[in-house]
Amino acid sequence: MKKRLGVHDNTLIAYLFLTPALLGLLLYTVYPIFGVIGISLTRWTGLQPPVFVGLENYAKIFTEDNFFISAVKATLYFAFGSVVSGTLYAFLIAILLNQRIFARGVFRSVFFLPYIIPGIGASIVWAWMYEANFGVFNYFLGFLGVDKIRWLGEDLTATPSLIIMTIWGMGNVIVIFLAGLQSVPKAYLEAVEIDGGNAWHKFRHVTVPLMSPIIFYNFLMGIVTNLQVFVPAYTLTRGAPNNSTLYMVYLIYREGFQRNNFGHAAALSLIFFLFIGLLTWVVFATSRKFLFYEGD
């Protein structure tokens, strides 16, 4: 067979191998996005054919929707709460796990383990621990003489309880920080020592700036992931009490699949998608101020 195609032949095969993945992307990601945009312009109960209503759903969300504002507030509270405290917690743990301590490997595994435990199973166990009358946490509080706290039953404590549960599961963040810490060149740390600095100076002037890309990455990924929180709301609280845990994705799910309001839910998800995109862009734009890349 004449090798007429030469280099192009390999490229062709490469494209052919990519086809299933591309098809999947088109079919399961791009097409549904256009579908959602289309559905958001209709009123559709799922039981009857959709009715085109233009931008009515969007107008309703911004003027009448009873749950939109509280959902946005609750989601922002949860996302920033868990990302800020989670990042700090993970960083601290990573620093501790970077020290020379006995059975360090075991500790590292223990802190990473929650990340791989299935979310729903863990949620149910956490629900039992948070249980007001028989749960573990109130049991120990009893020893301290503190009144029982209704963790998941009170507005004030519901989202913080879910945040604690989320932070517990942030094993991946710890591992990423750990990898980052280990990549800090020892030369710089020694330089601080030589200049008479202590551990705090090392931390503030070497470790943190060199880790800033990683901190940024974890922060950004954390925000994007935690804004889309769903499992705790669905398995533990169902939006109660008083809509303090009615997070956006759970609201979208409820409106669409349980209240048969697909047009409204699609509009909500599009707005939410744009919101996350905007937030991401803002975080990127302001990142230049605090990001430090080695070699800059």
Add this chain to the structure above:
Amino acid sequence: MKLLRTALVLALILVTATVFAAGQAESAKTAGKTEITYMCWYNTTQSENANTQKIIDNFNNSQDRIHVTMIAVPRDGYETKVNTLAAGKQLPDCMQLSESNAIQFAAAGLLADLSDMYPADNAPLDSLAFRYQGKPVGYSSGNEVLLLYYNKKLFNEAKIPYPPASADKAWTWEEYIEVAKKLTKDKNGKTPNDAGFDVKNIVTYGTDFNRLYWMWPVVTYSNGGGFISPDGKELWIGKPESIEAMQKLADLYVVHKVAPSVGDRTAMPSLDLTLLTGKVAMATSGQWEIGVSLANSVKDGLDYGVAVLPKMKKAVTYNTGAPYGVFNTTKEKAAAMEFIKWYADEQNQWDIILNGTLMPIMSKWYSSEAEMRKWADPQVTKTPRPAFDEYKTAVIDYAMRNAVQVPWYYFNGYDGLNDILESGIENVWNGKRTAASYITEILPQLQKYFDEHTR
């Protein structure tokens, strides 16, 4: 060689695409019979449907014209599944419907008119019909009403007469609170009437009045108001009588301290254990508790009684029961109706009727005392249930004469309306705000939603 490789890769892709595009399995057709599908749910395990499957097998074996296949689906996400099937035009022929969206399906034109399913002289009770535009689109699978259960031992110890077992003697709300106060005990044995009553350490609550989202509005009807008018045309929750009723209900906990907070109540175990261990002396719940929970503790010494709910201005209870429906998309409407009728026939539910889980739906079982005894007299049924005389007046007569339907029998969109109503209601039950301020605040949203759904 390159061509061969290309061809191999192409073939691989084609195979992968075909595998992923594999269609659904074809359902096996049993030769000659009319095939219909029936969908139902299970709460936790599919084995719950073993009984259902047995009943269906009975039907299939008892005749050879119709063959029914059961589709069992988890209760959680049941509505989602039905919506997906509806959108994909793959609805079953008939199914167990959830009370709150039966009328929504009817409004979408999905449910068949069941007017000719029963002959006029042998039909279910009228209160059990889900109606859309005047036509029945589903009949409840059981007749369930709200009742007051109480622990007889605690009443004996306190030397208080039992709650009345007939609607014409129903307690007024004030009498109810008085009795509840006498029965509420803190860890030192003091009642709310005594000085030094320790609110933080209540050992026995005089009563619980179930504040579950679909149950509590019964008090609004009792006070001369309501949630939605029985003809479905007006929203009544904003009436002063309704708000007053809601506040009185909240005050059981907030003011009188005779009921647990909603949070404490959710932490309590099932009704039988709650009564048996004396956590509450009285509690309201549905008729099904007799079979579902109370029977379990009788052998442990639970001596309970059943009574009518206390009244505010008139003696009222709620009735409900999940319906069976037939879809309009079915090609075998007659067969589906025949199956549903057979399935709903009490003969097939007889065990759970006898043990008190369900009350029968056909009016003939309520037509005379002799008929009633067949399923309600513990000496005939040989199951642990209340004595017939008490049960007849407190439950059967009560259900026949004093029951109003939960609005989901006729209102399209109960869940959505309820989302609004329940969104901040905890603050009312906890005393953080008054019912009046809460209802006034959400009434415009409620009214808007209501108007949109009664167009």
